[in-house]
Amino acid sequence: MAQTKITRTSDLTFWQKLYIPEIIKGMKITIRQMFLPKFTRQYPEERWNPPASFRGRPVLVEENGKERCVACGLCSRVCPALAIEVQASETELNKERYPVKFEINMLRCIFCGLCEEACPEEAIVMSKEYELTFNNQEEAIFGKDKLLISKENLKERLEFLRQYR
Amino acid sequence: MEILISLIKILVVMLVLLTCVAYLVLVERRVSAFIQNRIGPNRVGYKGLLQPVADVLKLFIKEDIVPKLANKPLHRLAPIIAIVVSLSTIAVVPFGDKINLFGYEIKLQIASVNIGILYVLALTGLGVYGIAIAGWASNNKYSLLGGLRSCAQIISYELSMGISIIGVILVTSTLQLDKIVEFQHGWRWLILLQPIGFITFFVAIFAETNRLPFDLPEAEPELVGGYHTEYTGLKFGLFFLAEYANMITGSAIVVTLYLGGWQFPYLQSSGLPEFWTSIIQVGTFAAKVGAVLLFMVIIRWTVPRFRYDQLMDLGWKFMLPLSIANVIVTAFIIYLFE
Numbered sequence: 331m332a333q334t335k336i337t338r339t340s341d342l343t344f345w346q347k348l349y350i351p352e353i354i355k356g357m358k359i360t361i362r363q364m365f366l367p368k369f370t371r372q373y374p375e376e377r378w379n380p381p382a383s384f385r386g387r388p389v390l391v392e393e394n395g396k397e398r399c400v401a402c403g404l405c406s407r408v409c410p411a412l413a414i415e416v417q418a419s420e421t422e423l424n425k426e427r428y429p430v431k432f433e434i435n436m437l438r439c440i441f442c443g444l445c446e447e448a449c450p451e452e453a454i455v456m457s458k459e460y461e462l463t464f465n466n467q468e469e470a471i472f473g474k475d476k477l478l479i480s481k482e483n484l485k486e487r488l489e490f491l492r493q494y495r
Numbered sequence: 496m497e498i499l500i501s502l503i504k505i506l507v508v509m510l511v512l513l514t515c516v517a518y519l520v521l522v523e524r525r526v527s528a529f530i531q532n533r534i535g536p537n538r539v540g541y542k543g544l545l546q547p548v549a550d551v552l553k554l555f556i557k558e559d560i561v562p563k564l565a566n567k568p569l570h571r572l573a574p575i576i577a578i579v580v581s582l583s584t585i586a587v588v589p590f591g592d593k594i595n596l597f598g599y600e601i602k603l604q605i606a607s608v609n610i611g612i613l614y615v616l617a618l619t620g621l622g623v624y625g626i627a628i629a630g631w632a633s634n635n636k637y638s639l640l641g642g643l644r645s646c647a648q649i650i651s652y653e654l655s656m657g658i659s660i661i662g663v664i665l666v667t668s669t670l671q672l673d674k675i676v677e678f679q680h681g682w683r684w685l686i687l688l689q690p691i692g693f694i695t696f697f698v699a700i701f702a703e704t705n706r707l708p709f710d711l712p713e714a715e716p717e718l719v720g721g722y723h724t725e726y727t728g729l730k731f732g733l734f735f736l737a738e739y740a741n742m743i744t745g746s747a748i749v750v751t752l753y754l755g756g757w758q759f760p761y762l763q764s765s766g767l768p769e770f771w772t773s774i775i776q777v778g779t780f781a782a783k784v785g786a787v788l789l790f791m792v793i794i795r796w797t798v799p800r801f802r803y804d805q806l807m808d809l810g811w812k813f814m815l816p817l818s819i820a821n822v823i824v825t826a827f828i829i830y831l832f833e
């Protein structure tokens with residue numbers, strides 16, 4: 331194999347080749363870093379409030395005591411992780427439907443936000459919640475009881491969607 | 496009585512050394528965190544002071560996995576070799592002069608052997624067996640590569656290390672470590688008489704202890720964990736312990752040979768009571784070792800890892816000729832002045 335010639339934009343000077351002055355320069359930088367302000371957040375005590383653009387767990391918008399969702403099933407269709415299950419039923423009103431069962435499996439969800447984009451009713455949006463822990467797989471399937479969040483609490487996200495979507 | 500005193504000395508030194516190892520790990524983690532603008536472990540105990548206890552407990556309750564195709568006796572033997580070698584080097588390091596306690600005059604050194612330096616060299620050479628055997632016995636290509644690299648590295652750097660020590664022996668004309676320290680009274684520290692020897696020796700110590708610019712045997716990005724990839728639980732803990740104990744003994748030897756050991760300039764002529772002089776001397780030694788250790792930790796986050804060919808280049812084409820030249824020049828100067 332032919333020896334490849336290493337070309338540098340500029341050759342090292344004698345002092346640079348000695349290593350030691352350069353190492354001392356480097357140490358100056360490292361030591362200076364030690365006294366700069368820290369970036370660590372002391373997590374459980376100090377929590378992060380994400381901006382409106384944050385995609386936390388998907389939730390259903392609750393309006394006037396019931397969900398906006400009309401059980402069209404588009405979110406379930408678009409979900410790349412097959413996390414959503416919707417079962418529709420009819421209301422007393424003519425041609426209106428509502429979900430009897432709406433479940434999101436939070437172990438499958440990848441927080442892509444496609445359900446939110448697909449929904450024609452703005453009924454499913456991404457919240458700010460990022461603390462999700464479960465002890466077993468059943469607990470990770472969120473039903474309507476956990477998914478329904480009142481409209482007032484989701485104001486920021488809804489406004490964000492109006493503005494940027 | 497002699498034996499009893501020796502046993503007590505061994506016990507005390509071992510306890511202090513092991514505690515130091517535990518806290519060195521904590522210091523390293525905290526200092527690394529500060530350098531990276533983080534805070535580091537600060538939850539267990541006051542400001543994280545009990546973190547080492549938690550770490551050790553965690554290692555204790557971990558499962559001990561031995562790979563199916565490993566050579567079981569050797570796999571078990573390797574960490575033991577590593578730890579025994581790294582702990583026994585401290586035996587010849589003098590950490591103070593003499594102290595009068597309960598009517599006995601106690602020499603603050605476990606064993607004042609007259610071939611102290613050779614003992615140190617022999618043991619650091621043995622240390623590589625632990626790593627090489629661990630690499631081979633694990634039956635894993637990454638471990639094997641780590642072990643091989645370690646052998647090559649230690650052979651190349653042991654040479655320049657031994658040759659730079661010759662400079663020290665020429666100047667002090669003794670192999671006994673406590674005599675070498677006595678030689679360096681006042682400001683006659685050997686770092687001032689042997690600056691080149693100090694640099695080559697210190698770099699070799701970095702290579703011997705597998706510290707960062709030379710941590711090729713366990714280079715995480717390339718070799719997973721190097722020789723300790725296949726070790727878990729306490730066996731891994733032993734390797735970890737050996738590595739940090741090596742750091743401490745390595746810097747203790749640097750301090751003894753080049754930085755004046757326990758010598759505190761002008762202390763003997765200050766007229767302090769003898770007991771306090773001894774205490775201050777031990778404190779001086781500890782402070783110097785601590786400073787060297789801190790330096791090693793900071794270097795870890797300053798200098799990136801060498802490539803393998805650069806490592807060999809540096810060892811054979813740079814350090815070795817430099818240390819040989821140092822010996823020749825030292826010998827000439829001594830010949831001219833005597």
Ligand code: SF4
Pocket residue numbers: 388405408409410411412413414434438439440441442443444445446
């Ligand atoms: S965020 Fe993505 S993965 Fe999660 S439920 Fe909505 S569409 Fe499915």
Ligand code: SF4
Pocket residue numbers: 398399400401402403404405406416448449450451452453454
């Ligand atoms: S897309 Fe919207 S309206 Fe349709 S089922 Fe999903 S949440 Fe309900």
